Amino acid sequence: MAEWFYQLVDFCRVDRDNVAVAVSYLDRFLGAAARSGNARARRCLADRREYQLCAMTCLYLAVNLAETKEMDTALLVELSHGKYSKSDFVTMAEDVTWGLGWRLNGPTSMAFVNHLLGVLPEEGQHKSLHHLHDRHFLPACCRRAALVREEATLHELCRTQAELAVSDYRLASCRPSDVATAAVRNAMEHVRPDDLLAFLKSMDALDINPFSAEVERARTILKSAFDANVDGLRQVTSLLRLREEAANAAAGADNNNDIRGIRRSSITDSARCVTEIERIQNQSKFRRENIGEGATP
Structure with missing residues (x-):
């Protein structure tokens, strides 16, 4: 389902992070079946048709809450080949919203990643770009261009891991902050290893434990998932x-x-x-x- 979500958000040209929000809605709503005895959530667990309707509705809610453009229910009706009506999506949206207690704005892993990358060393403190091949000094303009490309690579590696985490059931119960910390550590070790120590000190100053058991477990899973899905x-x-x-x-x-x-x-x-x-x-x-x-x- 997550893979189909990514295809749909790419088609609609909206932020891919909406998929993480939608999956969070879906997981938490289905969890309400056991947590609070929500009757509609129990039906979604027992009936494939209800589950698909719930999943599509969660993405509909995520996009419409976060984006400036609206995802019309008519599009969902068309995508379902008429299996569901507009009223089906509207009713399910109400049930999901109430089932989540209107808690619809939780942070995603990428939201944490963006904040964590914000504490990276500034250009003047960036050790790995002062020299090229250990001896040749980089001019300031080249150093800046290299830094921009390196930061783009670092961000893309983190995003790739965060998106893989959405589709990996082993990380369903892992906190977004732990997934983000694991993703950034993995990427830093291979893109900016000289700045890793300073970065870890910054995280410690923010009262974030980058070596917790949850983070280490997430790092291992993300590495294996990355190797299996990306070359x-x-x-x-x-x-x-x-x-x-x-x-x-x-x-x-x-x-x-x-x-x-x-x-x-x-x-x-x-x-x-x-x-x-x-x-x-x-x-x-x-x-x-x-x-x-x-x-x-």
């Missing part, structure tokens, strides 16, 4: 470059193009995309280990 750090870096090239080409052709749509369309499994990724990898000579290699859980 390592080189693949992520190549995709970032494809996105950047597509965005630059679109900006030159038409300033009104939707860059988010272009970026998403560049991540496909087509032969053309795979060939382009390989070409960029060969040209760039960018070599890094996969995120799961050589790291202790």
